[in-house]
Amino acid sequence: MRAPVELPHPERAELTLSAVLFALSDPERLAIAQQLHDGPLDMAACHLSDPNVPKSTKSHLMKVLREAGVIRNEPNGRGRILTLRREDLDARFPGLLDTILDAAGPS
Template sequence: MPGAADLPHPERSEIELTAVLFALSDPERLSIARQLVDGPLDMASCHATDPNLPKSTKSHFMKVLREAGVIRNDPNGRRRLLTLRREDLDTKFPGLLEAVLGSPEV
């Protein structure tokens, strides 16, 4: 049974292309996903491009990305560790991350 700090994540088979594309369609969420390309980050270190966003908005961005299957948000002591689900997404949708996250920011 998951602990209280565990958040639900979709299984690889449950990840849908439309949900992933929706999650990455917002510039702030896309920015967060791009920060995770090089490896996991502590949630406190991962930031949206607008530093004035309320904490609740940032949490909502993380929730949308997690529920779409783009990231994992796991407990790490008293903090949270964010990880891009590269293997799952590359297996289900080959080339998608490269096409979306590898493109230059506009």
């Protein structure tokens, strides 16, 4: 059995405001970030508003968030753990993440 692949994540200094705002502009991606607000989650436990969304679409949503630097997506056994990159985002854009998540309301 193959080990899960390590995915590339941008360094803190590489995070851009436009990429973060774009990633959080989609309601489904924003909902994923809201679910991670209280701590890491197994990727399988993250849910979308429409349970019939194809797995490939869910993967794409995660990819956009990861490439923008909003989440970290790391192997964990046969699954993956998603973590909100709060520390990195707060260092680059103080208050932005909380402002967006608070304005969006409950997930």
